Amino acid sequence: MEVKLSKMPEPLLKIRNLKTYFFTYAGIVKALDGVNLDIYKGETMGLVGETGCGKSITSLSILRLIQPPGKIMEGEIWFKGRDLLKLTDEEMRKIRGKEIAMVFQDPATYINPVLTIGEQIAEVIMLHQDLKKDVLEMKIEELMKKLEEKPNEKLKAKIEELKKALNNPPNPSKKEIKKVALKKAVEALRLVKMPSPEKVVTQYPHELSGGMRQRAMIAMALSCKPDLIIADEATTALDVTIQAQILNLLNEIKKEVETSILIITHDLGIVAEVCDRVAVMYAGLVIEEADTFSLFKNPLHPYTKGLLNAIPKLYGNPSRLKIIPGFVPNLINPPSGCRFHPRCEYAMEICRKEEPKLIEIEKNHKVSCHLYG
Amino acid sequence: MVNNGVILEVKGLKKLFPIKEGVLGKIKGYVYAVDGVSFNLKKGETLGLVGESGCGKTTVGRCILRLIEPTEGEIIFNGINITSLSNSEMRKFRREMQIVFQDPYASLNPRWTIKNIIGEPLLIHGLAKKRELHEKVLELLLKVGLSEDHLNRFPHEFSGGQRQRICIAKALALKPKFIVLDEPTSSLDVSVQAQILNLLMDLQQELKLTYLFISHNLSVIKHVSNRIAVMYLGKIVELADKEDLFSKQLHPYTKALFSAIPIPDPELTRKRNKIILKGDVPSPINPPSGCRFHPRCEYAMEICRKEEPKLIEIEKNHFVACYLEM
Numbered sequence: 130m131e132v133k134l135s136k137m138p139e140p141l142l143k144i145r146n147l148k149t150y151f152f153t154y155a156g157i158v159k160a161l162d163g164v165n166l167d168i169y170k171g172e173t174m175g176l177v178g179e180t181g182c183g184k185s186i187t188s189l190s191i192l193r194l195i196q197p198p199g200k201i202m203e204g205e206i207w208f209k210g211r212d213l214l215k216l217t218d219e220e221m222r223k224i225r226g227k228e229i230a231m232v233f234q235d236p237a238t239y240i241n242p243v244l245t246i247g248e249q250i251a252e253v254i255m256l257h258q259d260l261k262k263d264v265l266e267m268k269i270e271e272l273m274k275k276l277e278e279k280p281n282e283k284l285k286a287k288i289e290e291l292k293k294a295l296n297n298p299p300n301p302s303k304k305e306i307k308k309v310a311l312k313k314a315v316e317a318l319r320l321v322k323m324p325s326p327e328k329v330v331t332q333y334p335h336e337l338s339g340g341m342r343q344r345a346m347i348a349m350a351l352s353c354k355p356d357l358i359i360a361d362e363a364t365t366a367l368d369v370t371i372q373a374q375i376l377n378l379l380n381e382i383k384k385e386v387e388t389s390i391l392i393i394t395h396d397l398g399i400v401a402e403v404c405d406r407v408a409v410m411y412a413g414l415v416i417e418e419a420d421t422f423s424l425f426k427n428p429l430h431p432y433t434k435g436l437l438n439a440i441p442k443l444y445g446n447p448s449r450l451k452i453i454p455g456f457v458p459n460l461i462n463p464p465s466g467c468r469f470h471p472r473c474e475y476a477m478e479i480c481r482k483e484e485p486k487l488i489e490i491e492k493n494h495k496v497s498c499h500l501y502g
Numbered sequence: 503m504v505n506n507g508v509i510l511e512v513k514g515l516k517k518l519f520p521i522k523e524g525v526l527g528k529i530k531g532y533v534y535a536v537d538g539v540s541f542n543l544k545k546g547e548t549l550g551l552v553g554e555s556g557c558g559k560t561t562v563g564r565c566i567l568r569l570i571e572p573t574e575g576e577i578i579f580n581g582i583n584i585t586s587l588s589n590s591e592m593r594k595f596r597r598e599m600q601i602v603f604q605d606p607y608a609s610l611n612p613r614w615t616i617k618n619i620i621g622e623p624l625l626i627h628g629l630a631k632k633r634e635l636h637e638k639v640l641e642l643l644l645k646v647g648l649s650e651d652h653l654n655r656f657p658h659e660f661s662g663g664q665r666q667r668i669c670i671a672k673a674l675a676l677k678p679k680f681i682v683l684d685e686p687t688s689s690l691d692v693s694v695q696a697q698i699l700n701l702l703m704d705l706q707q708e709l710k711l712t713y714l715f716i717s718h719n720l721s722v723i724k725h726v727s728n729r730i731a732v733m734y735l736g737k738i739v740e741l742a743d744k745e746d747l748f749s750k751q752l753h754p755y756t757k758a759l760f761s762a763i764p765i766p767d768p769e770l771t772r773k774r775n776k777i778i779l780k781g782d783v784p785s786p787i788n789p790p791s792g793c794r795f796h797p798r799c800e801y802a803m804e805i806c807r808k809e810e811p812k813l814i815e816i817e818k819n820h821f822v823a824c825y826l827e828m
Contacts, residue, residue: 179691179692179693180691324781338782340782341782368554368555368718368783369554369718369720369759369762369763370554370758370759370762370778370779370783371782372762372764373761373762373764373776373778373779374778374779376764377776377778395691395692396764397692397766398763398764398765398766398771399764400766401764401765401766401767401768401771402764402765402768402771402772421768422768422769425766425767425768425769426769435693436692436693437766439692439693439695439696440692440696440721440766441696441699441721441722441724441725442721442724442725443720443721443724443748443763443765444748444765444770449700449703450696450699450700450725451696452693452696452697452700453693453696456661
């Protein structure tokens, strides 16, 4: 059952009934079992849940980076009018990094340690962008500088000739392309407010601190101005004061380059801080989706309520933490009906039998729970 | 010999790690991990030690148990200076002070059953044998919320939260008076974290334990502590009762730290004034002169660059090391 939202425009990314399974010796792990998710243009979407609920698998499935024994079984991922799951590998490769970019959790292991930061960002730019025109523009600029220093008829003629070629630029050499790409890398680093970007492009990852590496990663993701950035626990490895810097940066960049951001995190605090809307996952399913304010003010699903009650409060009176009894279910053999029912204090007869659908209860607030059905 | 109920006193604790160079291991410098930390703990209270990675909070915890030998300073436990004790004398004291580590995956021997793991301290100290040992281990297991059929299982059969319960049972085995909790919930999910925090607080009441709770998570620290000490680059910059510290932070670093924590309440978190610190934490190998926070501090004055501020009592039980408050 699909719900049409009344006044919302068509989402940038629309996931429908996505199923990703892992075929292990112990059995089939149903890591994602029918995920539905919408991300609109220019918004920051949060995806929260505990370990093993499938948030990272969702992001990897969007980019089709699932490795065997995992496999995307069925579903649709609509992105700008195309179903990503139906594209060829070659077409998909053009989308990764260019239209959808990803920032991973641990910048220390994700960056190549034997390449400089500049080379790595330049690689992305060279792969995805046509730099012919940029090379020509750079050449003209250089000649103009020379001309200013020492006026010369021959140079003038040369510049005119190059300017004419702007509409149909010739193929530049590899060296020239690299030079332009590195220049663009510096610009990208400047965008993420990296201190002294000209120096950083020549540095290796080990010379940077954790916060700076994560900035470099974000610069890499931004370098092709993607429509969607997926930040998978992008600040988890960082200290709180550095995390505050990075979150602040993401918010500023979003305004500057009109991109959508999908923030995957286990920290509800981060969601409250930066996200416009949020989806809560439990055992391979999205169980609640709403705008941030109404989710925190009025959580509907018993699991979301439990999760919010389990966090120690920084302000307000300390009280004994309420706990959700039991454990996260095994996804090889998930509980029948609603997957939360064994841990739910409101569980009814129907919860054991029938799986609830994700339906819109209030405006822009979807939940999958029989209590509201 | 317990005065005013103080169970542990730490005076001027220093720990420098030498940086060695070349084959001969010539010392070319030191990492100033902990650089002059003093505090005391009253019986039955919880002192929260909070700070970012690399500020020395874990080193403080380990120095207190002398798992790492402190370079300088005194640790007085129950009126006895334990810094000068020999190893065998120290072993007796470790019966009264225990530690729970951060990573429950790394701190349990994968080849031992739970019964052996929890029973080991009892055997070493000759407190129980055979049948009695079995009973004591079972009692501990039940106390931390596990059951009898877990006795003969191996660590890999347990989830993170259960493993942390096993670590807690092991720490409790010798009936200690004082436990260092070194980020006991950092590797756990929030719903499991809530279970462990509740367990720790119940045990504290029941067994009248004293905790030193080390964490980088201020909300957790707030939940469990009576007093809180904030560390920055090997030093305590502020120390106060929980209520005092939460109603009024004095040190600029504490203010920034409090404002940087994301609060799971969108209305509150977007309204407040955020202080975003510039730059990274400096290296403890070559810490800044004067106040260690001055390169990142927006109120830094001339004196901050030159002289190191002392930790002084500004209000009752509220200590701060900052020239702004003098």
